[in-house]
Amino acid sequence: xxxxxxxxxxxxxxxxxxxxxxxxxxxxxxxxxxxxxxxxxxxxxxxxxxxxxxxxxxxxxxxxxxxxxxxxxxxxxxxxxxxxxxxxxxxxxxxxxxxxxxxxxxxxxxxxxxxxxxxxxxxxxxxxxxxxxxxxxxxxxxxxxxxxxxxxxxxxxxxxxxxxxxxxxxxxxxxxxxxxxxxxxxxxxxxxxxxxxxxxxxxxxxxxxxxxxxxxxxxxxxxxxxxxxxxxxxxxxxxxxxxxxxxxxxxxxxxxxxxxxxxxxxxxxx
Numbered sequence: 001x002x003x004x005x006x007x008x009x010x011x012x013x014x015x016x017x018x019x020x021x022x023x024x025x026x027x028x029x030x031x032x033x034x035x036x037x038x039x040x041x042x043x044x045x046x047x048x049x050x051x052x053x054x055x056x057x058x059x060x061x062x063x064x065x066x067x068x069x070x071x072x073x074x075x076x077x078x079x080x081x082x083x084x085x086x087x088x089x090x091x092x093x094x095x096x097x098x099x100x101x102x103x104x105x106x107x108x109x110x111x112x113x114x115x116x117x118x119x120x121x122x123x124x125x126x127x128x129x130x131x132x133x134x135x136x137x138x139x140x141x142x143x144x145x146x147x148x149x150x151x152x153x154x155x156x157x158x159x160x161x162x163x164x165x166x167x168x169x170x171x172x173x174x175x176x177x178x179x180x181x182x183x184x185x186x187x188x189x190x191x192x193x194x195x196x197x198x199x200x201x202x203x204x205x206x207x208x209x210x211x212x213x214x215x216x217x218x219x220x221x222x223x224x225x226x227x228x229x230x231x232x233x234x235x236x237x238x239x240x241x242x243x244x245x246x247x248x249x250x251x252x253x254x255x256x257x258x259x260x261x262x263x264x265x266x267x268x269x270x
Contacts, residue, residue: 006037013041013054016142016264023132025125030118032108034061036126040133044142044265046085047170055080055095055133061122062101062110070114071126072097079130082162082252085141086261087170138253143260146178147236147253155248160197162250167195168239175257181232183208189217192241203244209234 010020021040026033042053057072072095080095104110111119139147150168155161168174171191177184185206192199206214209231213220237256 021136062104141255144255154243169254179256
């Protein structure tokens, strides 16, 4: 390995990925500058538990292993564990974080606790690197053409919102509708219903890329098919579901399901 070998390493771990996934951040720790570099690989068999994903995060900050582990555990909840490509998991996922401590030579203070107030900026940057890599994984799903962000709000709890969002994200009918650039909100209603979480059809509102298509469980009175169809051609699709039941909110990332995904996995031989 060499100090400038990051891209070589990112390329080396690729399988069905179409591009290497890297992210970096530089932030102050005490009076010293420290760096966070990360790489990831994964395009199929990706769901919480992270499946056949590999990711490696490195920093020169002098942070103890227990403190870094705490930051990592907290950081994955709304990043890597909020991503799904196809709902399938595997036993071989890995996410490792390393702190070399090299920045101590430049005056960076040694950190032993995750709650150390000096870590505030570092924690924010660390989370941003995780979020960046997780989004790249979702964007590069096997055969994917569209990145899909699903936001569920107004649920009875954050955990309930997460389960509903994952139900939508893992629905083949929702994902194929997005691939076909069809704002089929009926399929979203179906995915909300099958999640097994509290929901009231008559309070449900659904938007695609900021355009409300359903209100109070029925088609929005201002629905404009031409406007919605144009929005569905965008490379990123945002689906927002408002349940109107509480304050629970969550966000997950996924992608569309295309013929190419079937070709990749139908032709695959182990």
